[in-house]
Amino acid sequence: MTVATIATDIRRRRRVELPAVVRKALLLVVLIGVWQAYVDLTHVSHLLFASPWQTAKAFGRGWARGQLGSPTAVTLRLLGEGVGIGAGVALVFTVLATLSRVGEDLLELLTAIFNPLPGMAILPLAMLWFGINESAIIFTIALSTIWPIAIALSVGFRTVSPTLTAVGRTIGLSRLRLVTDVLLPAALPSAIGGVRAAWAFGWRTVIAAELVFGVAGSRGGLGNYINNARLYLLTPQVFAGLVTIALLGIAFELVFALLERRTIVRWGMSRT
């Protein structure tokens, strides 16, 4: 046994003793403690920094009164539509790239052009094209999510075992069904990775776009909620908005983990 394998062995054993959830929860409690201590000890201005307790109150009140619920719904809807469109376009692009040479070249070219571009850089242009409305935000999110998904999918497609595609062909699959029934499921680990990355991109884009955008009131999302709270100098609400975003991020991670457990882990396809 090498040192490295012993080390991973020890790590694995400890993980068995203390579930990840418990470990992370403990860490979170410690972090919140440090946060409260910072506020208590430094007497930092309440305009600059909210304590965990104030944040929790603002969070509870915000959800109880629906002031956080509707922005969250708006943001999730924007994100869902943007990432949905992005994933759909990515899928079409990747399938075309798998089926034809022109499609492959096109995808490589577009990815090279657009992938390095931060989604937010497109927003001003999107506002000119679509006007100051949700379409501009959705377009921006979609554009920033197509490329990570497309890259992940085409890597996934390319690494599918040649034997598996040969099997698909010998049992009489058409090219399209070969893609939908063999390549796509076989590329699922990469696809999930891609969508996961896309969610992260999309999150950043949607919050940043809402901060810039400033459509106020009932139509605004979480970014707008935070910005408004900032303008009204309601720092605990700013923190409550941030906490909401963080919790949603964790929730997404859990959903993806569950999805992976139900699929690629169950099928022995995960690479870890």
Place this chain on the structure above:
Amino acid sequence: MRDALDTAPGMPPLLRIEHVQLGYETARGRHVAVDDVDLALGADERLTVIGPSGCGKSTLLRAIAGLLAPLAGRIAFDGRPVTKPGPDRAVVFQDFDQLLPWRSVLGNVAYPLRVNGLGRRRADERARELLDLTDLSAAADRHPHELSGGMKQRVAIARALALQPRLLLMDEPFGALDAITRERLQGRLREILDETRTALVFVTHSIDEALLLGDRVLVLAGAPSRVVALHDVGTPDSQGEARTQLQALLADDRGDDRD
């Protein structure tokens, strides 16, 4: 030895291979792996193909399956030229990863049936029959990664047979298995072929396996490789002699082994 073009008398050949040249186009030009193979196979005949590693045995099998177009010559199956793969020529590969990981054992066997137009219930029914035949009924609901190598290969065989192919193409399916499992599966395969009356082309690098499973043994050797012998297996009594002959043939070629 009979003439290469001969088949069992009175039967039209199921598979006809005429002066086929196989290989690949590479950046540095055409690489010929197999040259001038000429062969006919009857509807219930079993042919084993043997030769040193890298001699193009698998290439020949892929060409018969329709996964690779010949550079020259012609392959006809059931009187029609082979242009693409089809369920009438089922293939079992050597790799363990030839099963769909996201489908259960039952699903893997039933899936090709559904692709070819069978309803879900009929497909499942038929798949269960084949799992019985391959002693896999107990594992029907498991996923491939939960199976041993031998079981995976049996699933692949069951899947291939599910389509009721007229010709079963097997590319060293037992090559990566331990000796005991291999022996058991060889026996089982013979029984199944007897039951289903399916023709077989079986690639192997084991002389014993070639003699055990084949009616005839095709020996490929050389670079590019050609047919150096097409050997009738005959009765068990004469197999000692056959083995010696084959060993001699293959030994001659060792010097050219590219692998």
Place this chain on the structure above:
Amino acid sequence: MRRTPRWLSVIAVALVVAAFAGVTATAQPNAIPAPGKVTIAYQPGIGYAPLIVLKQQKALEKQFPNTSFNWQVLGSGAAITNGMISGDIQIGAGGVGPLIVGWAQGVDAKIVAPLSWGDLWLMAKDPAIKTIADLKGKKIAMPGPTSIQAVVLRRMAQLRLGDAHALDSDIVSMDHPIAMQALLSGQIDAHLTAAPYQLQEKVHGAHIVARSYQYFGGHSFVDAWMSQKLYDQYPEFAKAFYNDVAGAIALINKNPLQVSKLLSQDSDGNPTWRQYKQWLAASGLKFTTQPDGLMRFASFMNRIGMVSKVPSSWKDLVLPPVYGTKGS
């Protein structure tokens, strides 16, 4: 008697000048203590003209040579309050909206020198938009939901639509210069703004839907703010600043031509001084150190839930130099 050589008289004059300069340079910091570094932030618009006059005349820089002054233009009053909270800005300037929101939340910022009154116009380009009621579901730009324009819009909504928050979800936060472009290019439907943007928009085909004076009477538009803490430390500096602003206002009212040239100079000649002169004459702005309407705004903002408390007097919102005016 021999005439004194010319070079000697030159030296003598130079010495006298130097002596005076030395006296002022050393005496003044002793006379009026001032902070070492002062950042003054204001917003785009002609309402801030008194500050721009001071900036161009370098009045403060001359008066307080040991203080380094730094002038900044920010897009909204909220951004300026944020800067004052973080300590980056010592003197900010903006509308009464962010001031009162800040006061209610405990931000240390009070009026050290009122700058101007101003009638704020709600501009629209589409002829179909004639009244406040036509604005429902449209996009109305202003610097932000706490800006004085947003308070004015809510007053309009309350009186015309029966609900102060009826148009809240139609507010689009934009700086005035960007909003003007957006209005003229049709990206937004209306712009609640100030001079000179309302004048420029009018020239380019937009019309006035409503005016803030119709809803609040004449009222303060923008003021310069300072923290109580800084005032307590440097009361005389604050007083001097107030006097300088009062002087600039007097100049604006007495000699608009000269001021137009200063304003044009501040924007590198574009717009021209003629343009500024015309704007100063037509703007509906009134430059005065008298704060007005602070309590009207504060109590309205409190009634509609924008702030949770009301100052007991307008003097709660200003620093001592302003006490002497007839504020409200």
